[in-house]
Amino acid sequence: MEQSRLKEPIISIKNLYYHYGQANVLENINLDVKKGDFLGLVGPNGSGKSTLIKCILGLQQAQKGEVLLFGEQAAKFRRWDKIGYVSQKASSFNTSFPATVFEVVSMGLFGKVGLFRFLKREHRIKVKEALEAVGMDAYSSRNIGELSGGQQQRVFIARALVSEPELLILDEPTVGVDALSADTFYQMLKDLHRERNMTLLLVTHDVGVMSDYVTNVACLNKTLHFHGKTDEFEKVSKEKLSSFYGHKVHVLDHTH
């Protein structure tokens, strides 16, 4: 019994369909994310990535099919401490809010300890460790509004990390971040994945760059056009990729 639970996927999506009114957005999605996977979910604008994430997080109910989180139906799932979620920065947080980096990360512990001024020593240590993990420890007492977009995004990841989730979901975390910073950012995710054996689901437009970092790739455009290991993805021809995207795609090689 325990053995079979260990092998259970962290996310299991079966035969999922979603439509807004008459518009079919997701069709026949079948996808498993296993413990320790670092999955890159890619697709053009409007391909259904955010809708799929909302279905995974139980924020939207698919009309057909099912999503299991840690073996439980997403709609009934309550162990949110097991999941960290970082949405696109702009929509997730008002950065003019007068809070320090330390306080923002402490908010990730709210569910456990109430207001951050009552944090115990052990919780302060957790906040410090989360900030170290994203390379932002030195900015602890700075106001969140004073940081660059990329730095703020790191802080939001620390906020998601502080409760030590087993699964971290990131929805386009590098939007508005320059290419060089995005690269360092992906490297940081790769390190987190390796050092903490964390399961990661990264939604991104960066089809070329992300394949240097992830272990698995899922290409979505209403339905899944590809789902497999990164090395299999790299063998997919550029023509096939371009037809899926509806325009030419430049897949960068490792020398870039």
Ligand SMILES: Nc1ncnc2c1ncn2[C@@H]1O[C@H](COP(=O)(O)OP(=O)(O)OP(=O)(O)O)[C@@H](O)[C@H]1O
């Ligand atoms: N609340 C809504 N009501 C009606 N249609 C919607 C709604 N939200 C999204 N859509 C439509 O569903 C489709 C998929 O949207 P979704 O946001 O899931 O795509 P996406 O892949 O995340 O896009 P992007 O990369 O641009 O963020 C789009 O055609 C969009 O216009």
